[in-house]
Amino acid sequence: MPVPEALRALAGRSSFWSEWFFTGDEPTDRPALLVTLPVAGGYRLLLDLDFAQPYHLLELAAPGFGAHEGTMLGWDAPDDGRPHVLRWSELDLIGRVIAMDDPSLPHPGLVVALLSRFAPVTLADDVPVVRALFTAAFRALRPAPLEAGPEQEPIPFFAEPRWWPMPVDPEALTDREIERLLVGRDGRRAGLDWHHHEGAGWVATQRAERNELGFPIRSMRDGTEHAFPFAGLAELLKSARSRLTTEIYGAPWCTTTAVVPLARRMVHAGDLSAVPSLLEALETAGCDHPAVLDALTEPLVPAEAAWVIEEIAGATPGTLLREVCAGTPADVESARVD
Known part of the structure; x- marks a missing residue:
């Protein structure tokens, strides 16, 4: 199973996402997790999650690579990182094709929630679409409602539902918490953008005149990192689109x-x-x-x-x-x- 059961169990807890996005108070001693996401054409995405450091790594594994072998796409840590990896249209495509092959990972859901760590909202994005994907993904992770109602048949006076309100799960993500997570992913006030380069394809860029916050761009995909696997990522996306079109249309x-x-x-x-x-x-x-x-x-x-x-x-x-x-x-x- 590509997604560990331990992660599936944690995904419905708001405290886990505070740790994931580094908004919690302190690192935890939660065990490290490795997530393998088969995409298409033999290509996989690998997520290496270390909550103690904390440090999260995203890698691309091409066909023929070993189970835990990949090429770095980006990483993130509280004081450093290169987390600006994916365009939102690419993340949407990846989520769709994974859902086609694995009904236990519906889209939008856990895949979008995890990979949004590596997909900032930029000036190039269709913000209403991003908002819809992000919100739906995190709502889908909420645990099933707790059971409400009496353990045995009540007397008629207390039979009405108003006497048995639905218990509230304190760990379930609220819409306000989801909104706060999304706002934390927004890079538009830092001028983050995408530009199509004839040789490399889409590269992460920054528009200086829109960088109100004075933040630097944090991406291996900005065209200056020779180690970034532009060709491999392009093949993954091409394979994903081809498989999705064949599988449905x-x-x-x-x-x-x-x-x-x-x-x-x-x-x-x-x-x-x-x-x-x-x-x-x-x-x-x-x-x-x-x-x-x-x-x-x-x-x-x-x-x-x-x-x-x-x-x-x-x-x-x-x-x-x-x-x-x-x-x-x-x-x-x-x-x-x-």
Whole structure:
């Protein structure tokens, strides 16, 4: 299993994310964890998490590399680091393709939450889409609600639900805490941006005139680090897009006359009201892909349903997500940078 069970258990706890983003008071003696995320084409992302130092490392493992062998993409520590690694559109793509192969890692969810450590919000990003992905990812990690109600049949006077309020899990992430985490990821006031370089592809840049905070750029992907695996990352992303397109848009059940036109109408309308009709059309066409069917089955998670519908429709990622997740409470407009 690529994600340790210990990490899955911790992911619903707000205290864990304080440690992950270095917003807690002190380092902990929590055991180190290694997370392996198979992406596509034999490429993997490796996360080495050391909470005692604390120090977090992100690596790229190409086909043929050993289980724990990778090339450094970036790292982070309280006093130093190069955590600006991924564009948000790339993180979205990675989360989608991983979810296709591993239904236990739905998107947006744990993958986005973890890798957002290495994906600052920049001047180049579609902020409403980033906000929707980030908020949905952390909401998805909340533990199941605690059971409420009497242990035995109460007398009629006390049978009403108002007498048995739902217990509040003190470790569950609140929307306010999610908002605070997102604001801490915002690099726009530091002028962080992306620029497409003909040789290297997308490189991390900084616009001096927008750097209100006077912070330096912290990235191995800025074009000055010869060790950064530009070609390897490009191949990972290319493989991810190819696999995702083949798995959904190229699937036999996606070529029927009903499925794609219906998905495209939903993207154009910007709502999810036709999800039951789309689910019925998919089942009639023989779709048995668990990630697709789960995303469109009640209880519906709008962000999860949106990306699946976008892929079926062949739409630009974020087109539907932006509409169905509008107004999510996490706001990065009054942003700062950690």
